Amino acid sequence: MNAALVRRLFAPALILVMIGVLVLRQPGDPELVERQLYALGTQVTVSVPATAADADIISAAVGQVGVALAAFQRTWQPAGDGRLGTLNNSLAESATAPLHDELRPLIAQAQDLAQRSGQRFDPGIAKLVQLWGFDDAEAFRDSPPADTQIDALLDQPHLLANARLDATTLAAPAPGLALDMGGIAKGTAVSRSLDVLRSAGIEHALVNAGGDMQAMGQVGRRPWHIAIRHPRPTETRRLLAALDLRDGEAVFTSGDYERFFEHDGQRYHHLLDPRTGRPAQGAQSATALHTDAAVADAAATALFVAGVEDFAKTAAALDITHALLIDAEGRAFATPQMQQRLEWLSNTDVTVVELPQ
Amino acid sequence: MTTNPQRTHADLVVIGLLLVGVGMAFGQWWAPQAGPADTALVFVGGGERARLPLHVDATLEVAGTIGISRLQVADGGIRFADSPCRHKLCVRAGFLRHGHDAAACVPNRVSVALTGGNRSYDSINF
Numbered sequence: 001m002n003a004a005l006v007r008r009l010f011a012p013a014l015i016l017v018m019i020g021v022l023v024l025r026q027p028g029d030p031e032l033v034e035r036q037l038y039a040l041g042t043q044v045t046v047s048v049p050a051t052a053a054d055a056d057i058i059s060a061a062v063g064q065v066g067v068a069l070a071a072f073q074r075t076w077q078p079a080g081d082g083r084l085g086t087l088n089n090s091l092a093e094s095a096t097a098p099l100h101d102e103l104r105p106l107i108a109q110a111q112d113l114a115q116r117s118g119q120r121f122d123p124g125i126a127k128l129v130q131l132w133g134f135d136d137a138e139a140f141r142d143s144p145p146a147d148t149q150i151d152a153l154l155d156q157p158h159l160l161a162n163a164r165l166d167a168t169t170l171a172a173p174a175p176g177l178a179l180d181m182g183g184i185a186k187g188t189a190v191s192r193s194l195d196v197l198r199s200a201g202i203e204h205a206l207v208n209a210g211g212d213m214q215a216m217g218q219v220g221r222r223p224w225h226i227a228i229r230h231p232r233p234t235e236t237r238r239l240l241a242a243l244d245l246r247d248g249e250a251v252f253t254s255g256d257y258e259r260f261f262e263h264d265g266q267r268y269h270h271l272l273d274p275r276t277g278r279p280a281q282g283a284q285s286a287t288a289l290h291t292d293a294a295v296a297d298a299a300a301t302a303l304f305v306a307g308v309e310d311f312a313k314t315a316a317a318l319d320i321t322h323a324l325l326i327d328a329e330g331r332a333f334a335t336p337q338m339q340q341r342l343e344w345l346s347n348t349d350v351t352v353v354e355l356p357q
Numbered sequence: 358m359t360t361n362p363q364r365t366h367a368d369l370v371v372i373g374l375l376l377v378g379v380g381m382a383f384g385q386w387w388a389p390q391a392g393p394a395d396t397a398l399v400f401v402g403g404g405e406r407a408r409l410p411l412h413v414d415a416t417l418e419v420a421g422t423i424g425i426s427r428l429q430v431a432d433g434g435i436r437f438a439d440s441p442c443r444h445k446l447c448v449r450a451g452f453l454r455h456g457h458d459a460a461a462c463v464p465n466r467v468s469v470a471l472t473g474g475n476r477s478y479d480s481i482n483f
Contacts, residue, residue, distance in 0.1 A: 032479060036470075038403030043461060043468045047479060066403075137442070137463040211483035219479060227457070229483035238455050242478065251482050258483075261444055287482070 030220045035062040039069035040189055041137070042210030046197070049219050052204040061200035065193045065207075072189050075102060078126045078135065078180045087170065088126065088178040095157075096171040106294065107165065110184050113298045114161040114274075116317045120310070121302035122274035124160040126178035127153050134259055134270035135180065143263045150277040159274060187252065187297030190214045206245070212300075214250035214293045223247075230346055231255050231284035231326050240326070242343040243289075250293035254300040255285035273305045282307035282328050288315075289322035289338065299323070308333055316355040394456045395473030397435040399428065402466045411435060411454075411471075421465030428469065440465055457481045 030049040035058060037044050046065060048058045075083045083100050090097030099107065107123075114122040126135075131149055133140030157163070157177040164171040186209055193207040194216045204217030206224050215224040223244040228251075230240040245251060256269035256279070273280040286303035290296040299320045306314035308327050315323040315335060322338040332350040334342065339352045399407040401421055409415060415430045416438070424441030434452035437445075440462040447462040453471050457478065461468035 036400055036403050036405065038400075038466055041463065043400065043403065043459075043470075045480070137444075140444070206480055208480045208482075211481065213480055213482060224479050225477070226480045226482055227478040229457075229481050235454075238458070239478075239481075243482075253482050255483065259446075 029222070032219070033058050035059060037062060037066045037069070039066060040073055040186060040209055044069065044193070044210070045208045046193070047206045047208070048197070048202055049204050051220065052217070053200075053202045057200065058202065061197050061202055064200060065196045068192055068196050069189055072185075072192060076181050076185045078178065078182075084179060084181065091170070091172060091175065091177045091179075093175060095173065095175050095177075096169050099165065099168060099170045104165075104167075106181065106185065106188055107160070107170065107179070109294060110179075110181065110298065111160050111163065111165060113184070113295065113302070113318060114159065117298070117302035117306075117314055118310075118317065119159055119161050119274050120305040120314055121183055121298045122159050122161055123179045123181050123183060124158045124163070124177055125272055125274045125277070126180035127156070127176075128158060128272055128274075128277045129180050129182070129270075132268070132270070132272065134272075135182075137259065140259065140261060140270075141268075142261060144268055144278075154277050158277070183254075183301040184294050184298040186210070186212055187214075187250065187292070187294035190250065191293045212250075212252040212293075212297065213245070214296075215245040215247060217247055226251065227345065228253060228287060228324075231257055232330060237346045239345045240332075240348065241324075241345055243341055245289075248291045249289060250291065250296040251287060251289045252293070252296040252300040253285055253287040254304040256283070256304075257285075271301060271304050280305040280307065282309075284326045284328060284330065286326075287324040287338075288318075288320050289341070290320060295320070312353050312355050316357075321355070393433060393454055393473075394458065394471035396471070397428075397430065397453070398470045398472060400468045400470070409435065419467050421462065421467040423465050426462050426465050426467040435469055435471070436460075437462060437467075437469070440467070 030051040032047045033050050033055055035046045046062045077085055078088055079085050083103050087097055110123050129135045131145050157172040157174050162173060190207050190209050194214055197205045206213055206215045223246050226245055227239045227242045230237055254271055259270035260267050269279050271280050283304050286300050288296045288299035299318045302314050303323055303325055311325050311333055323335045324338050325333045332348045333353050335355055336352050395411055397409045398405055409430050411433050417428045419426045426440040427438045429436055429438040434454035436452045437447040440447050442462050442464040447460050450460040453460055456471055456473055459470040
C-alpha cells in the first residue's frame, strides 16, 4: 500500500472508527416493560427496566400494586364508609371526632404542610371541592357557584391547619370540617406502589399516576429521564423541559388544564385557594421535586396557589429547593437548584428566583 | 482570482469552531421533542383493549364504564371524536400525533396513549 493511498483512506477510516467507538460505548439502555392499571381515578403506569425482573414477575407485582391502591382509595375516599368518610361523617355532627391510627400519620403530615404553606394547601376544603363539583369528573359545573354559597362554606370550618390533633382525636373549631386528601394522597399512593414493587424484589421502577411520578433505582446505568409537558401545548411545542430523576425522587405538577370548565370565556379549574374558596389565579402550572412524594404533591398545589408573588416564600416554608412555576403569561420561575436540573425544550422566558434564607 | 488548495492550521481551527457552533445550535434549537408516533394504545379501566396503527384511517367504538367512546384515526393521529362524558375534555384534547401524547375520558375510563416516534423520555410529567 503506497503512502498516498494510506493518506487518502486515513480520514474515512478515522471517521468509521469514531462511529464504531460511539456505538460501542452506549451503555446499552435496557427496554422498559410498562404495565397500566386504573386506580385513584386515573391511569397509573408502572415502568420497569427489562433487566430488573422477568415480565411475569413485573405483571404479578403490578397486580399487587393494583390491590394496594384499591385498598388505599377505599381508606381515603372523602365520602362513604371508608376510614376518611367515617371521619368526615363524624366531623359533620361534632367538632371532635375519633381519629383512626391508619389516618393519623398522613393527616398529621397534611396539617403540618397546610400550616407551613400558609393554608395555600389545605385538605379541609372537601365541601368547597364538592360545591364546585371537582370531586367527580362527571359532576362539575357549567358555571361557578354563587358567591353566597361559597361564602357560606368559608364561614364554616374549612381549614385543617386550624384543627387540633392529638393521639386519638381530631378537634375542629366547630362541627362541619370535611377533609379531601386529593392534594397529598396521590403522593403517598405512589410511594406505597414502589414499596409493593420493592417487596416483590423489583429494585428499579418508576410509577406514574396521572402524570405525577416517583422513581426508584435507575434505568441500566443512567437515571430516569423524564420530560415535563408544556401547560399550553401546541403542534410543535409539546414538552416544556427535561429532567433526570434520581433514585427516590418524586416530581409532581399541578396545572389548570387537568380539570376545568369554561364560563363566559373564563377558565375555572380544580385548584381552589383554601383561603378564598375559588380557583387560584395567576398560574398555569407548578412543579415540585422532592424525595417525599407526599410533600412534592402538596407543594405543587401550594406553589400553584401561591403564584409568582409568594412562590419563593412558599417553597422555602415547605423546604422545597426544586420548584418551578409557569405563570398565566407562560413565563417560567425556577429556584436555582431546579434551573440547574432542567433542560429546557421550548423557548421559555425563565427567571431564577432565589429562596429566602 | 487564485485559490490555495493547501489546508492550513487556521482552516482547521475555523472548521472546528464551525462544527462546535453547529453542535451548540442543534442542542439549542433542535432539542428533542417527541416525534410523530406510529401506534395508539387504547385502554379501558387500565387494561389494554386495542392497538391501532396511526397510518390506517379507522374508527373504533369502545365500551367504557358509562357508554361508548368513539375514537377516530386519521392523518397519522387519533382523537376522541365523541364520548359519553359531560364536559368532553377528552374530545377537546383534539388529535394526538406525537410519542408520549395521551388523552383520557376519565368518567368512561377510556384512555389513549401513543407509542413509537422519538421516544426520548422514560415518562412524562404533567
